[in-house]
Amino acid sequence: MIRPYILSETNWKHLKDENVELAILPWGATEAHNYHLPYATDNYQAEAIVEESARISWERGDKVVVLPTIPYGVNTGQKDIYLDMNLNPSTQLAILKDLITVLNSQGIYKLLIFNGHGGNNFKPLVRELGLLFPKMFISFCFFPQMFDKSMYFQEEGDHADEMETSLMLYIRPDLVLPKSEWGKGRFKKFKIKAFSEGGVWAERQWSKISEDTGTGNPEYANTEKGERFFKDVCSKVGQLFSDICNADLNDLYE
Secondary structure, three states: OOOOOOOOOOOHHHHHOOOOOEEEEEEEOOOOEEOEEEOHHHHHHHHHHHHHHHHHHHHHOOOOOEEEOOOOOOOHHHOOOOOOOOOOHHHHHHHHHHHHHHHHOOOEEEEEEEEEEOOOOOOHHHHHHHHHHOOOEEEEHHHHOOOOHHHHHOOOEEOOHHHHHHHHHHHHHHHHOOHHOOOOOOOOOOOHHHHHOOOOOOOOOOOHHOOOOOOOOOOOOOHHHHHHHHHHHHHHHHHHHHHHHHOOOOOOOO
């Protein structure tokens, strides 16, 4: 069944008389996720959440459209992990500039970048694009930061961890290797303590901090946790889509 809010599925017959209010751009990465998850984990997660959230918003009457996913992200810290693909931030800026030029020229002035990869940092890009396209309202979200993950998962982590493994067990269980193949996700931290205490940052060289490319123990992941988290995220993101759709760009603040 064609979903009219998914650009890759819909058609000109539907869109020629449509008036889209919000464009949503899922942006992921292609990188190793421990031993057991697929390289496209970030893409599968972003797409599944955005598509379900858009359905919720669309069924409320909101005019949203989901653009095709960008499957490559910033992976400069993983350049020696075999076939981890990289887009530099400057390349991301160029891609966004081209896409926003189309939206802006066609009167679609709201864009949400839905980030599925922790290595992507869209804040400086959005600042620069906002200067270039003053009519556009450009925003982004990174779904793991929208919730207190400890309410769902017992192990901390940020890559191929309990959260991502649980989500994939729910979204694409056919692509998850048996539990006997899961790495422990043990990882090293900087010896300089300030880098682990907040307010100080340096890029981690992935091959030196993790043997299995994971950072976080996936041991307690299961489908039920993934389903609960997925549904709660989609409910919140669907409301976000609706709120942006219905927002007056001339009256955003209170």
